[in-house]
Amino acid sequence: MTGQLVLSATDVHRDYPLSGSPVHAVRGVSLDVMRGEYVAIVGPSGCGKSTLLNLLGAIDRPTRGSVSIGGTAVSTLPDREATRFRLTHIGFVFQRFYLLPVLSAQENIELPMSEAGLSASERQQRAKELLGYVGLGERARHRPAELSGGEQQRVAIARALANKPTVLLADEPTGELDASTGADVIALFDRLNRDGMTIVVVTHDEKLAGAARRVVHMLDGRVVRDERLLRRA
Amino acid sequence: MRLQLAGRSLRRNVSRTLLATLGVAVSAAMLLDMVMLATGMRESFASLLGRNGFTIRVSPRGTLPFDSEATIGQGADAAAAIAGVPGVTAVAPVLGATIHVLGSGPAVTAFALGIDPAVQGDYELLDGAEPTAPDAVVASDAFLRATNAHIGDTIDVAVGFDPQLRTYQGRRRLVVSGRAHFVYLSADDRAAALQLGTVQAMAGRERADRVSLFMVRTAPNVDPEVARAAIERALPRVTALSTAAAIAEAERRLSYFRQLAFILGAVSLIVGFLLVSTIITVSVNERVGEIAVMRAIGVSRWHIVQQITIEGVALSLTGAVAGLLLGIVTARYLNSILRGFPGLPDAIDFFLFQPSAAFRALGLLVASGIIAGIYPSWRAASLPISGTLREEAVG
Numbered sequence: 001m002t003g004q005l006v007l008s009a010t011d012v013h014r015d016y017p018l019s020g021s022p023v024h025a026v027r028g029v030s031l032d033v034m035r036g037e038y039v040a041i042v043g044p045s046g047c048g049k050s051t052l053l054n055l056l057g058a059i060d061r062p063t064r065g066s067v068s069i070g071g072t073a074v075s076t077l078p079d080r081e082a083t084r085f086r087l088t089h090i091g092f093v094f095q096r097f098y099l100l101p102v103l104s105a106q107e108n109i110e111l112p113m114s115e116a117g118l119s120a121s122e123r124q125q126r127a128k129e130l131l132g133y134v135g136l137g138e139r140a141r142h143r144p145a146e147l148s149g150g151e152q153q154r155v156a157i158a159r160a161l162a163n164k165p166t167v168l169l170a171d172e173p174t175g176e177l178d179a180s181t182g183a184d185v186i187a188l189f190d191r192l193n194r195d196g197m198t199i200v201v202v203t204h205d206e207k208l209a210g211a212a213r214r215v216v217h218m219l220d221g222r223v224v225r226d227e228r229l230l231r232r233a
Numbered sequence: 234m235r236l237q238l239a240g241r242s243l244r245r246n247v248s249r250t251l252l253a254t255l256g257v258a259v260s261a262a263m264l265l266d267m268v269m270l271a272t273g274m275r276e277s278f279a280s281l282l283g284r285n286g287f288t289i290r291v292s293p294r295g296t297l298p299f300d301s302e303a304t305i306g307q308g309a310d311a312a313a314a315i316a317g318v319p320g321v322t323a324v325a326p327v328l329g330a331t332i333h334v335l336g337s338g339p340a341v342t343a344f345a346l347g348i349d350p351a352v353q354g355d356y357e358l359l360d361g362a363e364p365t366a367p368d369a370v371v372a373s374d375a376f377l378r379a380t381n382a383h384i385g386d387t388i389d390v391a392v393g394f395d396p397q398l399r400t401y402q403g404r405r406r407l408v409v410s411g412r413a414h415f416v417y418l419s420a421d422d423r424a425a426a427l428q429l430g431t432v433q434a435m436a437g438r439e440r441a442d443r444v445s446l447f448m449v450r451t452a453p454n455v456d457p458e459v460a461r462a463a464i465e466r467a468l469p470r471v472t473a474l475s476t477a478a479a480i481a482e483a484e485r486r487l488s489y490f491r492q493l494a495f496i497l498g499a500v501s502l503i504v505g506f507l508l509v510s511t512i513i514t515v516s517v518n519e520r521v522g523e524i525a526v527m528r529a530i531g532v533s534r535w536h537i538v539q540q541i542t543i544e545g546v547a548l549s550l551t552g553a554v555a556g557l558l559l560g561i562v563t564a565r566y567l568n569s570i571l572r573g574f575p576g577l578p579d580a581i582d583f584f585l586f587q588p589s590a591a592f593r594a595l596g597l598l599v600a601s602g603i604i605a606g607i608y609p610s611w612r613a614a615s616l617p618i619s620g621t622l623r624e625e626a627v628g
Contacts (some may be wrong), residue, residue, distance in 0.1 A: 054619040055330075059529050080533065087531020094622065098526035102241035114234040115532050159530065 006198050007033040007056060007167055010076075012065035014051050014221075025051040027221035028065070032163045033167070038193040041207060041214035048221040049123060049202040050171050057090050057169045058082045070166050087116055091160030097152040099144040105155045106131060106140040112162040113149035130158035134188060150181025168192065170201040174208050186211050188218075234538065235536060239543035242516065253512040254552045261556020261598050262506035266584060267498035268594040271491045272532060273568075273585035278483050281580045282476045284416055285354035287325065288457040289463060291447035291473045298446045298474075299329060308444035310427075311468055315447055318463045320455030325352040325448040328432050332425065333401060334380045335389040340380045340401070343372075343423035345392075346415075347432030354416075356426055360384060361411025364427050371411035376423040381410050392435040403435035410452040419572075420579045449473075498594070505549070505598050510605035513545050517609045522607050522625035524613045529622065541602055541610030550603025553595040558598050561586060 013182035014026040033039055041049045054060035055067055058074040067075040074085055086092070099108045101118050109127040118126070131137050134154040138145075144152050153173060160168055163195045170189070191198050193213070203209050210229075217225040244252045245555045256613060291311075293303035305311050308326055328347035333340040346355050349364040356371065361384040364371050370390070372382070382388050386409050391401030415424045433440050457475040464473040472481075484491075517524070524537055535557045563582035571583045 031589075050623070051619070054622075057529070060617070060619040081533055083528065083533050085531075086529065090531075092529050094526065096522075096625070098522065100238070100523055100527075102238065102245055107237075111234065111527075111532070112530050115536065163531075196531075229617075 004035040005032055006035045006037075007031075007067075007069050007200070009052070009056060009067045010065055012052070012055055012062045012067060014055055014060065015063045024221055026062070029218075029221070029223050030065075031056075031216065031223065031226075033198060033200060035198055036193070037198055038189070038211075038213045039207055039216060040209040040215045041202045041218060042202065042204070042209050043218035043224075045204075047218045048066070048146055049218055051221075052083070052218070053169055053171050053202045058086055059092075074193065087112060088163050089166045091163075091165035091168040093153070093156050093160050093168065093173045094174040095172035097144070097176070098157045099152055099155055099159070101144050104141050104143055105136060105147065105151075105158075107161050108144070108155055109159045113158060116163050126162065127158070131155075131163075133191070134158045135184075137188070144204065148181065149177050150184050150186060153177060153185050154188060156190075157185070161192075167198045167200060168198065170203075172203055172205075173201060174203065174205045182207070234539040236543060238579060239540050239547060242520075242540075243544055243547060246516075247625050249512065249515075250548070253508060253548055254555065256508045257505050257549055257552025257598070257602075259556035261553045261595060262560035262563055263501035263556075264498050264505070264598060265396025265560030265591055266567070267494040268549060268590050269560070269564050269584040269586055271494035271498070272587060272590055273582050274487050274490065275480065275484050276585045276587065277580060277582040278571055279476075279480045282479055284580075286450050286475050287354050287448040287450045289461050289464065289473050291306060291399050291446070291448040291468070291471045291477075292447060294470050294472050296472060303444060304308065304328065304440065304443040304445050305447070305468075305471060306443055308433075308442045311444065311471070314467045315449055315464055318460055318467060320451045320460045321449055321464075322452050323352045323450040325349055325354055326429055326444045326448075327353075327355060327446045327448065328429055328436075328443060328626045329445045330392055330432050330440070333391045333394060333433075334376075334382075335391060335401060336380065336403070340391075341376075341423065343376050343379070343425055344418070345390075345432060346372075346424070346426045347429035348426050349429055350426075351448075353426065356413040356424075359412045359414055361409075366408070366410070367428055367431050368407050368571065369410040370407040370427040371413040371470055372409060372424050372425040373413060373415050373418070373420075373423060375421050376425055377412060378407070379423050381440060383411050384412060390522075392432070393437070403437055404419065405431070405435050407431075409547065414579070416580050417578050419577050421575070427491060435493065447471075490512065491584045502522060502597060502601060505552070506601040506605050509545050509602045510547050510609070512548065513541060513606050514609040516544065517613045521613055521616060521621055525618045525621035525625065528614065528618045534611075537614040538607060538610040541613070542606035545602045549599045549605075553598050556598075557591065560591075596614070 009029055009031045012026055012029045015022040015024050029052055043049050044114055055062050064073050069089055106127045109130055110123040115122040131140050134157055136154055174185050190211050209215055215226045216223055269528050285315035290298045292298045293481050296303050312324050312326055330344050330345045332345040351364055390405055390407050394401050418424050451457050461473040461475045567583045568582055
């Protein structure tokens with residue numbers, strides 16, 4: 001950890017209008033994440049973890065409060081700029097992988113790079129490097145349907161890394177995986193963090209949370225405990 | 234990559250894409266046929282009248298050409314008077330008559346045109362020579378087939394038949410000098426053309442110096458309407474009709490055809506639009522999760538709209554190309570049926586393929602494919618990302 005602030009949420013609220021009274025999904029969360037940190041956000045279902053992650057990743061806007069990443073106030077960016085910011089600064093990993101079924105593993109990884117305007121040769125080279133990094137160098141031409149769940153999630157992680165993001169946000173990345181393939185993903189996140197990637201992960205998985213260096217506990221839309229774990233060898 | 238993605242998305246459900254393309258093709262074919270029908274008769278009628286550069290038809294007062302048996306008397310003087318009108322460059326007299334070709338079997342009845350071979354515009358010589366001699370005749374294929382005559386043969390021809398005496402009048406032996414295509418008659422019409430003087434002589438006193446019709450050419454720099462008015466002033470017993478007026482009259486009479494074609498064409502266009510719109514909407518609804526993820530990882534709304542619109546355009550374009558071929562084949566088939574109507578000039582087409590009109594219509598269909606793709610894709614790309622992903626995760 002270098003001590004540089006990468007992600008900052010200040011008094012973030014998120015209310016959803018519902019007939020009758022609004023639902024307060026996130027209630028005044030403040031959170032600072034430094035460069036190179038590996039943060040797990042844990043808590044019971046419906047406590048607001050995923051909502052908070054969406055707010056941190058600029059795919060949702062807080063009702064109140066602010067979120068900044070690398071000094072940019074993402075919570076106030078217009079849609080077009082927020083989209084561009086997500087493309088170039090944030091890597092997303094979802095529980096259900098969400099790879100495009102019509103594209104091969106390599107093409108899925110190339111997609112964000114294509115959007116960012118990289119040339120075909122640059123895209124292909126980086127996609128191959130990333131596939132090698134996640135241990136799927138031989139599966140480049142396979143479609144998602146031809147890959148196991150663990151392999152699909154590793155491709156999704158490689159896709160999230162395509163544009164060299166500032167921070168990697170993951171929402172239950174092991175939620176759809178069995179213990180063995182989940183362990184592969186946990187190991188990959190660990191390696192990524194050791195290589196310097198800032199990671200914020202939302203999880204129910206105790207093993208994944210245990211692999212993080214910091215665990216933020218949420219309950220009813222609030223942070224109730226923020227604990228730092230000892231770095232393992 | 235958007236093109237690649239659009240192509241593969243269409244191939245994702247091959248049978249649906251093929252059926253949609255087929256539907257668009259049928260719609261495009263219908264649209265094309267309606268465009269061809271809307272303009273076909275008018276254009277081919279205009280082309281028919283404009284052949285050989287004749288711009289004015291002069292017929293007995295109150296009649297249209299060959300509308301009745303009426304004729305113009307003192308034909309030679311009338312021709313001279315028309316030729317004297319400023320701007321007139323040629324006058325082609327025509328006298329119509331029914332002739333009977335006599336042989337060993339029953340007589341063959343045919344339609345004969347007395348013409349001036351030097352300025353006629355009624356036929357195109359296919360084989361042999363013009364009827365420059367008084368006893369020469371050119372005939373249609375149907376005539377030659379019916380009479381079993383060939384070029385060079387001599388045939389016995391009469392103009393009148395007295396049913397009481399059972400005798401033919403105005404008999405004359407003529408030599409078949411050529412084979413011709415009669416542009417204002419149908420292919421099945423038995424027709425012959427010979428010199429005007431010969432027909433007049435064969436028809437006797439009743440038709441002496443009489444003419445059914447004058448076809449008039451005007452100089453390119455002369456307004457045919459001006460010349461037409463001058464002819465009617467010079468010859469009060471005739472009606473002169475310019476080609477433009479004839480076309481306008483035909484257009485007026487055919488207006489219900491155009492209205493029908495316009496309505497059916499519009500319906501085809503709407504059906505094509507709805508088809509593409511439905512297919513794209515269904516396809517987009519199946520992919521809202523994917524679209525939300527693409528938005529989440531930073532793909533712009535506009536690029537998602539572009540990609541899905543490309544799918545709509547690809548469907549419309551493929552359907553339009555297939556529809557072009559299907560429409561032409563269908564039009565040819567329908568044309569062959571409609572042209573079989575007795576008495577229709579061979580040169581009249583109900584369905585006329587005009588590249589500019591056809592491509593405009595198909596361009597309209599492709600444009601409707603673009604519009605059909607924009608709305609569902611924009612709607613999907615505008616869904617809230619987090620809410621959509623949450624619903625997808627639950628669903």
